[in-house]
Amino acid sequence: MTDKDSLSITDNRTGKVYDLPITNGTIRAAELRQIKVHEDDFGMMAYDPAYKNTASCKSKITLIDGANGILRYRGYPIEELAEKASFLEVAYLLWYGELPTQSQLDEYVHHITYHTMVHENVREFMDAFRYDAHPMGILVGTLGALSTFYPEAKNVLDPKSREIQMIRTIAKTPTIAAFAYRHRRGLPYIYPDNDLSYAGNFLSMLFKMTEAKYTPNPVIEKALDVLFILHADHEQNCSTSAMRSVGSSRVDPYSATAAAAAALYGPLHGGANEAVVRMLQEIGDVKRIPEYVQKAKNGEFRLMGFGHRVYKNYDPRAKVIKGLAYQVFEETGKNPLIDIAVELEKIALDDEYFVSRKLYPNVDFYSGLIYQSMGLPMDIFPVLFAIGRMPGWMAQWEEMTNDEEQAIARPRQIYLGYGERHYTPIAERG
Ligand code: SDX
Numbered sequence: 209m210t211d212k213d214s215l216s217i218t219d220n221r222t223g224k225v226y227d228l229p230i231t232n233g234t235i236r237a238a239e240l241r242q243i244k245v246h247e248d249d250f251g252m253m254a255y256d257p258a259y260k261n262t263a264s265c266k267s268k269i270t271l272i273d274g275a276n277g278i279l280r281y282r283g284y285p286i287e288e289l290a291e292k293a294s295f296l297e298v299a300y301l302l303w304y305g306e307l308p309t310q311s312q313l314d315e316y317v318h319h320i321t322y323h324t325m326v327h328e329n330v331r332e333f334m335d336a337f338r339y340d341a342h343p344m345g346i347l348v349g350t351l352g353a354l355s356t357f358y359p360e361a362k363n364v365l366d367p368k369s370r371e372i373q374m375i376r377t378i379a380k381t382p383t384i385a386a387f388a389y390r391h392r393r394g395l396p397y398i399y400p401d402n403d404l405s406y407a408g409n410f411l412s413m414l415f416k417m418t419e420a421k422y423t424p425n426p427v428i429e430k431a432l433d434v435l436f437i438l439h440a441d442h443e444q445n446c447s448t449s450a451m452r453s454v455g456s457s458r459v460d461p462y463s464a465t466a467a468a469a470a471a472l473y474g475p476l477h478g479g480a481n482e483a484v485v486r487m488l489q490e491i492g493d494v495k496r497i498p499e500y501v502q503k504a505k506n507g508e509f510r511l512m513g514f515g516h517r518v519y520k521n522y523d524p525r526a527k528v529i530k531g532l533a534y535q536v537f538e539e540t541g542k543n544p545l546i547d548i549a550v551e552l553e554k555i556a557l558d559d560e561y562f563v564s565r566k567l568y569p570n571v572d573f574y575s576g577l578i579y580q581s582m583g584l585p586m587d588i589f590p591v592l593f594a595i596g597r598m599p600g601w602m603a604q605w606e607e608m609t610n611d612e613e614q615a616i617a618r619p620r621q622i623y624l625g626y627g628e629r630h631y632t633p634i635a636e637r638g
Contacts, residue, residue, distance in 0.1 A: 441600025
């Protein structure tokens with residue numbers, strides 16, 4: 209009697225029938241290996257370029273329901289966390305799995321606050337970058353360099369070591385980000401101000417000039433905190449998959465975050481918020497939107513900030529960010545590009561090409577406009593994404609390290625190259 213929670217596969221090459229158990233709506237790819245024609249065959253594999261339909265892990269951290277535009281961190285809807293929680297409260301939630309009590313949060317914030325400084329050698333190392341080095345290149349290099357300052361981070365099987373590295377990565381990423389921004393501007397580095405909030409301190413390290421003490425604009429400070437929350441985690445996206453894959457070799461977490469940040473650097477991932485602003489600047493006028501929409505439909509270019517591998521509905525983060533933008537503009541003055549963005553969204557969402565492909569604005573469509581209105585240069589936008597995503601990378605790495613089913617990541621391939629052939633002396637090649 210075949211268990212109903214199974215898949216019966218008939219191999220038409222042999223007529224054999226295989227019953228594969230279904231668990232959590234999936235079959236184990238390893239179960240396919242029993243499907244063979246000859247006993248000494250390697251056995252069947254699944255082919256899934258870019259892992260578009262492959263679950264690489266079991267996770268309890270984040271759920272995305274792409275069809276319904278739902279995003280939850282540890283079960284809490286992103287809209288509620290954005291409205292009611294602080295970023296460090298969410299960072300705590302992602303790592304420990306529960307919202308903190310007041311005393312737990314106070315202790316956590318204290319630890320983060322008192323780990324924001326970096327070794328002076330880090331500052332000197334960052335000084336060695338060219339004056340015009342892209343901040344993401346600086347971040348990737350500096351995160352990797354942190355592994356040389358905390359050699360005990362190699363003890364990845366020690367929970368206490370993993371916890372202190374989590375504190376350090378979340379605490380120090382804004383410092384590195386701000387130093388990279390100041391390096392570009394030829395400005396002296398501003399050291400952390402422990403009297404300020406996480407977002408307030410970041411604004412101080414970015415913008416403090418000759419005043420004795422920087423006072424963040426509370427609206428901008430809150431908006432930045434919410435933006436970090438919205439970016440904190442997102443299941444097995446490209447950069448988190450890099451974090452897990454590189455981390456699976458049991459390298460220290462700083463080296464793994466450098467790999468994750470490198471993945472985020474790509475224009476199809478974290479680089480999209482910068483690309484959106486450049487796209488809107490190129491469009492330049494609402495009257496030119498139809499021309500660009502047609503180019504996108506012709507496949508001549510992609511509407512940056514549109515589309516998503518998982519969301520086939522409106523990205524819930526984009527909704528929150530769109531509302532946040534108008535709050536920020538009250539303080540900074542309206543970013544003229546918002547009118548082009550809103551009109552572009554309206555036209556695209558009425559167009560069959562985008563509707564049929566379920567292409568909606570994603571998290572990057574409006575976030576860049578807020579950062580630009582805060583006076584930040586475009587090339588630092590993906591660095592802000594990395595600050596927000598750091599707790600997610602670390603929480604996913606922690607979960608992978610504790611998962612007894614996980615091992616070093618080592619996918620298979622379909623070999624379509626030459627059969628055996630032998631070396632030809634160079635004189636005989638033609
Ligand atoms: C992030 O994974 C995550 O969770 C990522 C992220 C996170 O929080 O970590 O959400 C952050 O990376 C958001 C995405 C930011 N990137 C962009 O905005 C860049 C523009 N968008 C895309 O390039 C694209 O939509 C992706 C990369 C985001 C998703 O690509 P998919 O799912 O692989 O879709 P696809 O490339 O297979 O496209 C499907 C169809 C194609 O058309 P056809 O071949 O079927 O004719 O849709 C078209 C694509 O040409 N298409 C677009 C489009 N995105 C897809 N056409 C125009 N403009 C676009 N933006």
